[in-house]
Amino acid sequence: MSYSLYEIVDEPINVEEVIQKVERREAGAINTFIGTVREWTSGKRTMYLTYQAYQPMAVSMLEKIGLEMEEKWPDTKAAITHRIGRLDISDIAVVICVSSPHRKAAYEANEYAIERIKQIVPIWKKEHWEDGATWIGDQLEKVPYPAGIPDIKDVKK
Amino acid sequence: MIRLLFFADIQEKMGKSQLAYDCDSVTIRELKEQLKTAYGLFEIDHVMTAVNEEYAMEEDMVKAGDTVAFIPPVSGG
Numbered sequence: 001m002s003y004s005l006y007e008i009v010d011e012p013i014n015v016e017e018v019i020q021k022v023e024r025r026e027a028g029a030i031n032t033f034i035g036t037v038r039e040w041t042s043g044k045r046t047m048y049l050t051y052q053a054y055q056p057m058a059v060s061m062l063e064k065i066g067l068e069m070e071e072k073w074p075d076t077k078a079a080i081t082h083r084i085g086r087l088d089i090s091d092i093a094v095v096i097c098v099s100s101p102h103r104k105a106a107y108e109a110n111e112y113a114i115e116r117i118k119q120i121v122p123i124w125k126k127e128h129w130e131d132g133a134t135w136i137g138d139q140l141e142k143v144p145y146p147a148g149i150p151d152i153k154d155v156k157k
Numbered sequence: 158m159i160r161l162l163f164f165a166d167i168q169e170k171m172g173k174s175q176l177a178y179d180c181d182s183v184t185i186r187e188l189k190e191q192l193k194t195a196y197g198l199f200e201i202d203h204v205m206t207a208v209n210e211e212y213a214m215e216e217d218m219v220k221a222g223d224t225v226a227f228i229p230p231v232s233g234g
Contacts, residue, residue, distance in 0.1 A: 052168075054162065056210055057226065060210055118232070122228050123233030124229060125232040135166040135169075135232075
């Protein structure tokens with residue numbers, strides 16, 4: 001089992017292993033988010049996905065998110081694993097585990113982590129449909145790129 | 158020499174994942190202009206840039222030995 005809390009892997013993710021990384025005697029809650037590959041998006045059928053990462057920077061951005069979580073929710077411990085390469089429908093793309101003494105912080109920190117992943121972690125998804133393929137840009141609808149470009153404020157904070 | 162890295166649609170447009178750019182120092186903005194001129198890479202206006210794995214600003218200066226990665230809007234998760 002790997003002892004690194006933040007990982008990019010090219011093999012199927014073992015959810016239980018990610019959970020074990022955050023298990024602690026002081027924890028009263030472990031919140032696990034599992035992001036999976038969806039077949040239908042707005043009426044369009046996905047056959048499979050390919051994810052690409054700028055690997056060393058993706059890991060350091062996951063670590064940065066970890067530091068941000070520790071600042072905001074001091075008693076939490078987090079582990080994040082993201083898979084890259086070809087993923088089929090229902091495959092697990094990302095697992096985020098957060099443990100904390102009480103459940104509220106674990107829920108909040110976990111949601112924060114996935115939102116930040118969609119802002120700053122250099123991972124890209126290519127959707128393969130029956131009739132073609134496209135690299136998906138910003139999918140975080142709450143933070144569109146109004147000028148057509150990403151906002152440097154989001155990545156520098 | 159500056160090492161340039163391309164990902165996702167930018168990588169497909171360039172037909173390669175990296176490029177050695179012969180130059181001593183240049184701003185990100187100038188670098189993007191030169192990629193547009195040399196390769197017609199107009200998408201480069203819509204991507205962020207990381208220098209040595211840290212997000213950088215358009216006016217930041219990069220120098221020989223640096224690695225510049227062009228980061229299209231990310232879509233992980």
